[in-house]
Amino acid sequence: MITALLMFHMLVTVALIGAVTHQALAVWWPVTAGPQSFFASFRAVRAGAYTNAVIVLYITAVIAGGILYPDYRIDVRTFLEAMRLKAANGIFEVKEHYAALGLGLLPVYWLYWRKTLMDYAGARRAITLVLAFTVWWNFVVGHLLNNIRGFGL
Amino acid sequence: MRALPIFTIVYAALYALSFAYDLQLFMYYPVTGEFAWHPLPETSGPPINWYGWMATAGIGGLFAGTVGTLLPERWGRGSRPCRGSRRSRPWRS
Numbered sequence: 174m175i176t177a178l179l180m181f182h183m184l185v186t187v188a189l190i191g192a193v194t195h196q197a198l199a200v201w202w203p204v205t206a207g208p209q210s211f212f213a214s215f216r217a218v219r220a221g222a223y224t225n226a227v228i229v230l231y232i233t234a235v236i237a238g239g240i241l242y243p244d245y246r247i248d249v250r251t252f253l254e255a256m257r258l259k260a261a262n263g264i265f266e267v268k269e270h271y272a273a274l275g276l277g278l279l280p281v282y283w284l285y286w287r288k289t290l291m292d293y294a295g296a297r298r299a300i301t302l303v304l305a306f307t308v309w310w311n312f313v314v315g316h317l318l319n320n321i322r323g324f325g326l
Numbered sequence: 327m328r329a330l331p332i333f334t335i336v337y338a339a340l341y342a343l344s345f346a347y348d349l350q351l352f353m354y355y356p357v358t359g360e361f362a363w364h365p366l367p368e369t370s371g372p373p374i375n376w377y378g379w380m381a382t383a384g385i386g387g388l389f390a391g392t393v394g395t396l397l398p399e400r401w402g403r404g405s406r407p408c409r410g411s412r413r414s415r416p417w418r419s
Binding site: 239242243244246247250251269270273274276277278280281283284 | 327330331333334337338341345354356357371372374376377379380383384387
């Protein structure tokens with residue numbers, strides 16, 4: 174059951190990372206006219222269309238992570254502490270804080286992506302960048318922690 | 327809509343304070359499956375404070391956001407993004 178939930182958590186996060194990366198690149202590095210490369214096509218999206226999906230996926234990922242957390246606390250963190258893997262333990266602490274703060278950021282993220290507030294491009298870009306960084310950090314750290322024994326750390 | 331930025335600001339501040347000063351609303355003990363308002367003996371295993379930090383921050387943010395909507399609109403005028411400053415910010419798209 175936990176393995177299935179962990180897989181679900183990962184798949185939701187993969188979808189989230191795709192959506193928020195499309196959106197962040199579209200607002201920070203808009204495409205210009207001319208031949209469309211692969212990277213230009215990646216950025217040439219209607220960024221606003223991703224907002225609701227990002228919010229739903231983020232909340233789903235946090236709920237799934239919250240359900241998984243007790244098992245992590247008992248099985249993984251005690252192992253990390255026993256092995257004195259302080260860095261690994263610490264980056265997971267940062268991950269949980271980022272996840273919580275990102276959750277609190279979602280209301281203003283939604284607000285600044287509303288069509289009636291399209292003037293506030295600077296705020297929108299900044300919030301999207303912070304959210305994208307949060308998602309990427311949490312994805313990489315979660316993956317690292319999940320595979321830490323495989324890395325032989 | 328004023329409630330949303332207020333919620334986010336207060337939520338973030340309260341989350342940081344909750345973490346720094348152990349102001350979690352509750353704790354969860356995964357070994358015994360118990361929720362507790364106060365720390366339990368060590369025999370209950372390690373606690374999870376994360377849920378409690380988010381609960382403290384969320385309730386505080388909701389309260390502040392609700393209060394913010396009740397205040398006169400002119401009080402929040404300075405806190406909203408200023409449309410008049412567009413010309414001084416060439417990076418705006």
